Amino acid sequence: MSTVPTGLNLVEDRASAAAERAIAEFRAARPVVLCGGDQALVAVGVEGLEAGLAERLDRLAGDPARLILPAARLRHLGLDRLVSGIVALPTVDLGRIETLALKVDARIDAPVGPTSTLDDVALELAHLALVFPAVVAVQIDPALASDLGVLVVDANDVRSFKRRKVDDLHVVSRAPVPLDGAPETEFVIFRGGEGLRDQVAIIIGKPDLSGVVDVRLHSACLTGDLFGSLKCDCGDQLRNTVASMAKGQGGILLYLDQEGRGNGIANKMKAYRLQSQGYDTYDADEVLGFDLDQRRFEFAAAMLSQLGVSSVRLITNNPVKIAALREAGLTVAEQRVLGRATAENVRYLASKRDRAGHKIDFDALAAFAAPND
Ligand SMILES: Nc1nc2c(ncn2[C@@H]2O[C@H](COP(=O)(O)OP(=O)(O)OP(=O)(O)O)[C@@H](O)[C@H]2O)c(=O)[nH]1
Numbered sequence: 001m002s003t004v005p006t007g008l009n010l011v012e013d014r015a016s017a018a019a020e021r022a023i024a025e026f027r028a029a030r031p032v033v034l035c036g037g038d039q040a041l042v043a044v045g046v047e048g049l050e051a052g053l054a055e056r057l058d059r060l061a062g063d064p065a066r067l068i069l070p071a072a073r074l075r076h077l078g079l080d081r082l083v084s085g086i087v088a089l090p091t092v093d094l095g096r097i098e099t100l101a102l103k104v105d106a107r108i109d110a111p112v113g114p115t116s117t118l119d120d121v122a123l124e125l126a127h128l129a130l131v132f133p134a135v136v137a138v139q140i141d142p143a144l145a146s147d148l149g150v151l152v153v154d155a156n157d158v159r160s161f162k163r164r165k166v167d168d169l170h171v172v173s174r175a176p177v178p179l180d181g182a183p184e185t186e187f188v189i190f191r192g193g194e195g196l197r198d199q200v201a202i203i204i205g206k207p208d209l210s211g212v213v214d215v216r217l218h219s220a221c222l223t224g225d226l227f228g229s230l231k232c233d234c235g236d237q238l239r240n241t242v243a244s245m246a247k248g249q250g251g252i253l254l255y256l257d258q259e260g261r262g263n264g265i266a267n268k269m270k271a272y273r274l275q276s277q278g279y280d281t282y283d284a285d286e287v288l289g290f291d292l293d294q295r296r297f298e299f300a301a302a303m304l305s306q307l308g309v310s311s312v313r314l315i316t317n318n319p320v321k322i323a324a325l326r327e328a329g330l331t332v333a334e335q336r337v338l339g340r341a342t343a344e345n346v347r348y349l350a351s352k353r354d355r356a357g358h359k360i361d362f363d364a365l366a367a368f369a370a371p372n373d
């Protein structure tokens, strides 16, 4: 039988491994213990909280448990607030938690305190795990952390996770995939970056990578890209971009795992449900506790750099994408993207223009839809 040398650890990047395990636990609705300094916090997403766990957390709580809520949710509850906060939970009362975290017509019912670093890391974990952004937490004696049967993780490993993922980004495979209307296309698959899956660069035609390359950063939209949802313009933008790159000098489309502006498909559907009750796209997200846009694009810039691109003509109406690539050191010229205006998406497009500064030109959209009129 072989023996294990003292100190041998088969996982090289222990910090990333710890964060990825914590993300998996949170997604599976199980609590984790976050440790930092001389503090420890048991944290669980509100979606994962059922009566049995609530009762066990109650038995654990020396200090009162707390509900950690993001700034957007606190604003919806009636506070003028730009940072996250905590509400004390004298008992882990599922009804009250559901009201404060999820109900549309709820109002704040108790004082809101400042979050600790560990509280903010717990919210970051919910964000990374693409679960609902509200967390129930109980402060515990760090000496007890390993006795609870849950994963114990260093909060710093979670906090630095996104940065490390960008540094880790690497190509795992690539192959030609001829597309309808763009027969000379190659898919290049990257692992790392944001999101929970792989990121995809689609190289259309043979762009001159040493010159100015036509590039689109396209955030995943299952409903629009694949099923032609009328609620947004994503599917049309995707296909129009591929077609125009194939007809022109070629280009690169980055298909990014950022469904629902980075909130995940489940939270996007919660937002769509609110939109069907009258909220616009940003207000619906705010009711749920999300700020205007959760996406970051540093890893998209890193993908382009790894492909050898340093100068782009960025096909977008979104000023944040332009700023992010410039910030990352790329030279960026701008090109507007056209989708399709429908009765169902016109409010969505107007909100993007009026509230997030997207450069959407309705006259150009109309002319594009009916070129012969
Ligand atoms: N949260 C939320 N996400 C939405 C909604 N409608 C569409 N999305 C998501 O919004 C994102 C749109 O991404 P992009 O196509 O890259 O577009 P953009 O940021 O609007 O910028 P452009 O480059 O100008 O198209 C996708 O991730 C969609 O899934 C919505 O109502 N709520």
Ligand SMILES: [Zn+2]
Pocket (backbone or CB within 6 Å): 221, 223, 224, 225, 232, 233, 234, 235
């Ligand atoms: Zn869409």
